[in-house]
Amino acid sequence: MTSSPSPVPSKGVSANGDPLRVVFCWSEINGYMAACFRELAGRADVDPFFIALASGRSSGTEAAFADDVVAGLPCRLLEPEQLDDEALVRELVAERRPDVVVLNGWRYRAYRRLPYGEPLRTEEHGGPPGFMMTFDTPWQGTLRQRIARFRLTDYLNRCAITVVTGERSWQYGVRLGIPQARLRRGMYGVDHAGLSECLQRREESEWPRRFLFAGRYADVKGLDVLAEAYARYRDGVARDGAGEPWALECCGTGPRGDLIAGREGIEDRGFVQPADMRDRFAAAGALVLPSRFDPWPLVLVESAAAGLPILCTEACGSSVELLRPHYNGLAVPPDDAPALARGLRFLHDRHAELPEYGRRSNGLAAAYSTSIWADRYTAYLREAHAGSPPRR
Known part of the structure; x- marks a missing residue:
């Protein structure tokens, strides 16, 4: 499913003077995130595209949101088997030639593998994109979380900015070894x-x-x-x-x-x-x-x-x-x-x-609020675009 917002004037923040091209690789778009994404899509300095799991397909979801939740959003909704297709996801992201890719946590391997392998954008189009990662998991001190620091180190290091929800997930971010200089709060917003x-x-x-x-x-x-x-x-x-x-x-x-x-x-x-x-x-x-x-x-x-x-x-x-x-x-x-x-x-x-x-x-x-959320994310996206860690 693909739809586009109304055209907006450009004032440009990317290297070539165009709006910052951003691909969000999300899980499921629900009502509150649709409101945030719609606000961001209406901004002149960001050109977002959203890839997400189709409503009602995620584990633990017992009911589907109505189709109009994503109405007006430039997006592509995937079935679970498509989200398992690393080549497909990579192709969908690469064809947008993004300046920044936003990764929703580390649950989906196809998303998690995007910072690796062949660059998603050629030098002709500005070079590799910056990566920004988000997560909402709080620190609980479990063995699994303690081990995660070692399992996720390389992936986390490839993300210039990591955005968490609030204090409890910020504490987890610190314990994962993410430098405080790259941690930001404010992952979610509401209308x-x-x-x-x-x-x-x-x-x-x-x-x-x-x-x-x-x-x-x-x-x-x-x-x-x-x-x-x-x-x-x-x-x-x-x-x-x-x-x-x-x-x-x-x-x-x-x-x-x-x-x-x-x-x-x-x-x-x-x-x-x-x-x-x-x-x-x-x-x-x-x-x-x-x-x-x-x-x-x-x-x-x-x-x-x-x-x-x-x-x-x-x-x-x-x-x-x-x-x-x-x-x-x-x-x-x-x-x-x-x-x-x-x-x-x-x-x-x-x-x-x-x-x-x-x-x-x-x-x-x-x-x-969605307006503050969009202000916040625009600033974070600029940071990710300007300060992406070098690829190895």
Whole structure:
């Protein structure tokens, strides 16, 4: 699938005065990255092209995004077997004669092999491109991660710039041996301007008395803990005569939907397309994310941009950047249903304060807007273009 954005005037940043030609080798393009990529494609000084896995084909994905998620993007979507074809991927990248190639981590061998072998661009067209790599994996100190430093050294050294999500993945980058001078933060962004409308809609009437969970219905997301905590919360509210318990709306799909099926007060909406999630954000009073492991959950960032107070576990990597306890929400330990239940009650009892919590969330999320993301990436791409390590 290939589509092109509207033409834009060129002011040129590459060596020959043309816009910087960039190929992004990505995994799957979801709603938030499509918004970021669309913003970048509209810039005059960058000419991007996106190669990615077709929606719903990645491991662990239970539902596909609608085709219009990538509408207007200059892209080529691949089936899994095509993404395993190193020659095909190399040809797709080389035919764009890129100034910079952006590699999404090290999971896909076809992407990982691009910095090796014959140059992707001839001297006639400016010489080999620079490489920029991104990843969102947090440091956990596992044996596998410790070994990765030695396994990935050569690959990492071929990338002029490495962009991570936030503090936890930055710590992993340092432990991988990436010099701090080549590490950058800010891998992801969200449509802050569009999501801010949810806050405006919510403030036009009484703040909703509803909790929202959005994510995969999988053990790693802690749905069993959420179900137990929510039941404890309902019992506590009834016992204390603290008004009506709030409903819990769940948006997602996956193998563990049985954990919330038929539970009193829980509404299961199933998988919701990105375009429809704004209505769910606007109808909610707070986000609840009980994950056991979540490298840098974007739903937390989107919810903050939508002006929602946040209740999540310390396992949620993006909470480091987007959550301030007793300022715009609360963080609790993972796998602790009583603590999560107390967090639900904390929000319930502070209903009058939640609009201010929501405005604070919205402010914290402004740093991850698509416009700031595009500014950030343009600067990083220029660095990668100018400072690519020599090829061996």
